[in-house]
Amino acid sequence: MSIVLQATGIVAGYGEVEILHGVSLSVQEGEMVAVIGPNGAGKSTLLKTIFGLLPVREGTVLLRGEDVTNQPPDRIVTKGMSFVPQTENVFPSLSVNENLEMGAFIRRDGLRERLERAYDLFPDLTARRGDRAGQLSGGQRQMLALARALMLDPDVLLLDEPSASLSPKMVDSLFEKIGEINRTGTAILLVEQNAREALAKSQQAYVLAMGENRLEGKAADLLDNEEVAKLYLGSDLNDA
Amino acid sequence: MPSRRSPFINAIAAARSYYRNLGDTASAVVIWALIGALFVWALIGETEALVIGIVTGSVFALGAIGLTLIYGILKFAHFAHGDAMMLSAYLAFFFLTGTVVGERTDTQPLHWSLNDLPGAAEPLMGFSFGYGLLLSMAVAAVAMAIVLVVLDRLIYRPLRRRGSGIVIFAIASLAVAISLRSVILMFWGPSPRFYVRGIRPTTDLPFDIRVVTDQFFIFAAAIILAALVYAILFRTKLGKAMRAMSDNADLALVSGINTERVVTWTWAIGGTLVAIAGVLLALQSQLKPELGFVLLLPLFASTILGGIGSPQGAFAGGMIVGISQEVAVTFGFLSPGYKFSVAVVILIVILLVRPRGLFGAQQR
Numbered sequence: 197m198s199i200v201l202q203a204t205g206i207v208a209g210y211g212e213v214e215i216l217h218g219v220s221l222s223v224q225e226g227e228m229v230a231v232i233g234p235n236g237a238g239k240s241t242l243l244k245t246i247f248g249l250l251p252v253r254e255g256t257v258l259l260r261g262e263d264v265t266n267q268p269p270d271r272i273v274t275k276g277m278s279f280v281p282q283t284e285n286v287f288p289s290l291s292v293n294e295n296l297e298m299g300a301f302i303r304r305d306g307l308r309e310r311l312e313r314a315y316d317l318f319p320d321l322t323a324r325r326g327d328r329a330g331q332l333s334g335g336q337r338q339m340l341a342l343a344r345a346l347m348l349d350p351d352v353l354l355l356d357e358p359s360a361s362l363s364p365k366m367v368d369s370l371f372e373k374i375g376e377i378n379r380t381g382t383a384i385l386l387v388e389q390n391a392r393e394a395l396a397k398s399q400q401a402y403v404l405a406m407g408e409n410r411l412e413g414k415a416a417d418l419l420d421n422e423e424v425a426k427l428y429l430g431s432d433l434n435d436a
Numbered sequence: 437m438p439s440r441r442s443p444f445i446n447a448i449a450a451a452r453s454y455y456r457n458l459g460d461t462a463s464a465v466v467i468w469a470l471i472g473a474l475f476v477w478a479l480i481g482e483t484e485a486l487v488i489g490i491v492t493g494s495v496f497a498l499g500a501i502g503l504t505l506i507y508g509i510l511k512f513a514h515f516a517h518g519d520a521m522m523l524s525a526y527l528a529f530f531f532l533t534g535t536v537v538g539e540r541t542d543t544q545p546l547h548w549s550l551n552d553l554p555g556a557a558e559p560l561m562g563f564s565f566g567y568g569l570l571l572s573m574a575v576a577a578v579a580m581a582i583v584l585v586v587l588d589r590l591i592y593r594p595l596r597r598r599g600s601g602i603v604i605f606a607i608a609s610l611a612v613a614i615s616l617r618s619v620i621l622m623f624w625g626p627s628p629r630f631y632v633r634g635i636r637p638t639t640d641l642p643f644d645i646r647v648v649t650d651q652f653f654i655f656a657a658a659i660i661l662a663a664l665v666y667a668i669l670f671r672t673k674l675g676k677a678m679r680a681m682s683d684n685a686d687l688a689l690v691s692g693i694n695t696e697r698v699v700t701w702t703w704a705i706g707g708t709l710v711a712i713a714g715v716l717l718a719l720q721s722q723l724k725p726e727l728g729f730v731l732l733l734p735l736f737a738s739t740i741l742g743g744i745g746s747p748q749g750a751f752a753g754g755m756i757v758g759i760s761q762e763v764a765v766t767f768g769f770l771s772p773g774y775k776f777s778v779a780v781v782i783l784i785v786i787l788l789v790r791p792r793g794l795f796g797a798q799q800r
Contacts (some may be wrong), residue, residue: 247690273692281690287683290676298680301673302692344691420605 200225200260200352200383201246207254208245217407218255221385223352223400228375228384229395230415233404233428239387240282242404247279248272260351271324274302278345282356288330292321295329295340299347314343317376329398335366341342342373352383359390371397386408395419397419463790471756480764483645484764486759491651491720494658494759498713499731500738500750501665502706508682508745510592511703512605516613517710517735520580522728523616524711525718528576528623532568532631536623550575562649564636565719573715580714581707587612588703593696613729621727629723631715654716661709662751669747674701682745730776734761737779741786743796752794757782 201223209215215238220428223229231239244250246257248269254270257265259275269279287295293311300310315322324332329340338358345353358374359367367390375397378384388394395401395415403411403424418424478486499521505512530536534549551557551568558566591608639649669675679697681688687696717727738757742749761778764770770777786793 249686249690269689270692270694273690279690281687284684285687287680287687289683290680293559297676298688298691299675301677316508332589348692 198225198260200224200227201385202258203242203246203255204258206242206245206252206256206257208241208250208252210241210250214253215407216245216297219404219407219409220255221402221409221412223383223385225351226377226378226381227400228349228386228398230391230398230401231385231387231404232389232391232401232424233410235389236406237404238407239404240356240361240409243279243356243385247277248298255268262326262435270302273348273350276348276351277354278348278350279353279354280341280356280358282358286329286332286337286344288328290329291326292329292332292340293325296347299344303348303369310347312347314347317346318343318373322408335370338362338366339373342377346382350382350386353377355384355386357387357389359388359393361398367393375421384387391424392419443749460790464794467786467794474756474760474763478759482763482766483643484647485762487645487647487651489759490755491654491758492561493755494655495713495717495720495730495754496734496738496758497754498526498658498661498716498755499735500742501662501747502709502713503735503739504742504745504747504750505665505678505740506700506706508683509678510596510605510698511685512602512609513736514706515522515606515609516587516616517706518731519613519616519709519728520584520707521621521714521717521731522723522725523620523714524576524580524707525723526620526629526725527579527716528569528572529573529624529629529631529712529718529723531572531718535629535711556724559637562637562639564632564648564650565633569631569715569719577708577711578713580711581704584703584710585700588699593699602702608753613732617725617728620728624723624725626725631719631723634640639641645711650719654720657716661712662747665705665709665747668705672789674698678702733776733783734758734779737783737786741793744766745794746795747795749793750794 199222203222204220205220206216206220219238219242220328221229221231221242231242233239241250241419245252248267248271248350250263252265255265256263259272259277262275262279264272264275286364287298287305290298296311296314297307299314302305303310315325319376320336321340321343324336332340338374341357342358344424358370362370374384374386386398395418398415401413401415401418403418411421411424475486478489489715499517503514503517506512506517531550533551549568550571551566553568553571555566557568560566560570591612592605595604595608621691638646639652640646666677669679677688677693677698678701680691680693681695685695688698717731721727734757735754738753739750740753741756742751742753757779760782761775764778765772765775
């Protein structure tokens with residue numbers, strides 16, 4: 197297996213505030229990798245930095261061995277990485293179909309096939325293709341956001357807390373979908389508050405704390421790890 | 437997250453949103469009823485004013501569509517829009533007649549102009565102008581599109597990169613407005629000018645209505661351009677990207693849309709519209725350097741009445757403001773010098789009663 201995405205010694209933050217103090221991780225081809233950790237650990241910041249939405253102050257990001265450090269998102273997208281933000285991840289005034297078209301904006305051809313594939317993967321969206329995305333339910337919106345990011349058939353998909361603000365039932369079907377996407381060969385880098393679910397579905401996992409790597413290993417091992425269990429899996433209060 | 441709140445709080449929230457929606461619907465119904473009443477009354481009692489209002493409204497509509505597109509994509513109020521409109525009208529005047537002042541005397545045009553082309557000044561199809569004016573309008577539209585794109589590169593893009601706030605953008609565009617007006621004064625001086633001199637041909641319509649034939653051209657041009665903008669926004673990839681960026685610029689970037697290119701096209705489209713609006717305005721009345729600044733008020737009133745960010749709204753808003761203004765003057769509410777105060781009243785009322793305008797998205 198080869199490495200699809202490798203981030204090394206990432207230092208980043210907002211303005212004067214440094215949030216990541218040298219985080220490293222790597223994603224193998226077709227693998228699902230979870231990043232868990234308490235609030236403020238820098239999980240979302242890490243994804244935004246990898247995707248070029250925040251400047252990388254130190255460190256490198258390699259995509260299939262190619263240096264994409266500090267490249268703008270619209271360039272990174274062309275190289276096989278897609279990103280689903282945590283909130284506001286659909287265009288509310290555009291129709292479902294137009295949202296998907298925007299996902300394939302950089303491609304000139306094959307739109308029809310890409311749309312067909314998206315509707316095959318998310319049949320719930322088919323009946324609503326003409327509706328404005330703002331009218332969708334929370335769960336359908338997340339599905340649309342996923343479908344939009346998959347329009348370019350990326351090698352690796354970055355997901356920022358996809359289960360946040362969904363009902364428990366929706367969370368289950370969402371993770372099922374994510375697993376399905378992963379089985380088709382798309383590597384997934386998943387940031388989650390819902391640590392137990394994320395670890396259960398992933399192969400590899402990283403635990404971040406205070407903007408640094410705390411633990412890493414096989415997801416199953418971390419699920420059994422005492423420290424992880426105590427800190428991040430204990431009660432609902434810690435999850436919130 | 438509603439599920440975590442107590443049923444009591446949920447009930448209050450539901451009731452509140454119910455009454456808010458009720459108020460929202462009511463304000464829309466009342467405003468549309470008023471507009472309908474105004475229109476019917478104008479149609480019966482003040483037909484001539486209605487016609488002039490529709491013509492004025494056409495100009496406002498084109499300006500307001502550009503304003504609302506620029507706001508939607510760049511999220512700032514482009515205060516230079518009125519002066520850009522007037523400068524475009526003067527550019528067309530220059531291409532048409534070759535006239536500049538400054539070092540030269542007023543009456544000594546350059547050695548070339550579009551009106552010198554063979555037959556360019558011959559009136560077309562009963563209008564007061566020939567194809568020279570149409571060519572001048574097209575050239576002015578291209579020129580203004582380029583001017584606005586260049587201004588974006590020189591001024592607004594550096595501010596954007598720096599993450600400047602909305603106030604900085606507003607002041608910067610005000611400075612641009614003053615500069616554009618100064619350019620007009622430098623090259624063409626303060627006295628009013630006309631594309632065509634002399635009496636204008638008119639057309640008689642049924643019910644004893646007499647219309648200056650040029651006014652058909654103005655209205656038709658506005659309708660065609662508005663339809664074109666609509667087609668661009670809803671049928672082309674660029675237009676969809678513009679709407680996407682207006683919804684959520686970050687997500688547009690994440691989707692791979694080259695947002696800087698969308699910004700460039702937005703300025704180009706806004707510039708084309710504002711230039712044609714300027715030529716139409718000058719065709720209807722005259723060229724005056726300070727008119728652009730005066731126009732800002734009805735333009736913003738139209739934009740906000742229609743719902744800021746909504747092109748359909750901007751068109752409707754422009755028409756409504758134009759008609760109200762002319763009807764109020766003819767009816768004798770106001771002396772014509774105070775015409776633009778109608779726009780102020782509309783602006784204040786709409787901001788108080790329904791800030792999101794007629795077609796605007798509901799604030800969450």
